[in-house]
Amino acid sequence: MKRTTAVVIAGVLLLSGCSTDSGGSDALSLGDTKSAAQLWRNTISGKISPDITAAISDVTDASETCDGDSKGLMRLWRSTALTELTADAAGKVDLIQQSISGAFVSKGWDSTSEQLSDTSTLVKLENPTSLATIEITSTAAEDGAGATIYVNIAGPCVETDGPGSDELKQLGE
Numbered sequence: 813m814k815r816t817t818a819v820v821i822a823g824v825l826l827l828s829g830c831s832t833d834s835g836g837s838d839a840l841s842l843g844d845t846k847s848a849a850q851l852w853r854n855t856i857s858g859k860i861s862p863d864i865t866a867a868i869s870d871v872t873d874a875s876e877t878c879d880g881d882s883k884g885l886m887r888l889w890r891s892t893a894l895t896e897l898t899a900d901a902a903g904k905v906d907l908i909q910q911s912i913s914g915a916f917v918s919k920g921w922d923s924t925s926e927q928l929s930d931t932s933t934l935v936k937l938e939n940p941t942s943l944a945t946i947e948i949t950s951t952a953a954e955d956g957a958g959a960t961i962y963v964n965i966a967g968p969c970v971e972t973d974g975p976g977s978d979e980l981k982q983l984g985e
Contacts, residue, residue: 839970839971840943840968840970841970841979842875842887842888842889842967842970842972842979842980842983843979843982843983844943844967844970845888845889845943845944845967845968845970846873846875846889846891846967846983848889848942848943848944848965848967849873849889849890849891849943849944849965849966849967850873850889850891850965852891852942852944852946852965853891853892853893853963853965856912856946856948856963856965857893857895857963859911859912859915860895860897860908860912860961863898864897864898864900864901864904864908865895865896865897865898866896866897866898866899867895867896868893868894868895868896869893869894869896870892870893870894870962871892871893871894872890872891872892872893873889873890873891873984874889874890875887875888875889875890875972875980875983876888876890877975878969881969883974884974884975885971885972885973885974886969886970886971886972887969887970887972887974887980888966888967888968888969888970889966889967890964890965890966890967891963891965892962892963892964892965893962893963894960894961894962894963895960895961895962895963896958896959896960897959897960897961901959902952902953902958902959903952903959905950905951905952905953905959905960905961906933906950906952908950908961909933909935909948909950909961910935912948912961913925913935913937913948916937916939916946917937920939921937921938921939921942921946922937922938922939923935923936923937924936928949931951931952931953931954932949932950932951932952933949933950934947934948934949935947935948935949935950943967943968944965944966944967944968945965945966945967946963946964946965947962947963947964947965947966948961948962948963948964949961949962949964950962
């Protein structure tokens, strides 16, 4: 019974964006940030009903060098997915984006919105206890077809052994 309770609590903390502090001096690894980024990308993509999904593309999972690090030792994990909506749902792309971001805001995430163009809006979600920053870009289609929701999740910059290291190889790079 105690083990089940611990598993449930750990799951709730993970899904709520909270991280636990082990109290030790262990540094955060790229693997830790990979898990968080992939989880949020999959969670958000899963909130878009298959009934209104025409296609999913641009699914990526990779580490990249953080800005200003010429040696590539400081890296972050990025997970992305582009969901193209069916023509019937294209007119609801902004509502879908607002619904997804609203679910995060209701759980304590901070949200900022930026109009990128006449047809695109970026919503950025941040939570100081999360290992990821979430960006959701909705793009309406001018002709009613091809509206998209792009999910871009980035973990924090962490120190690694750099490109070609065993750590990156173990993470599938």
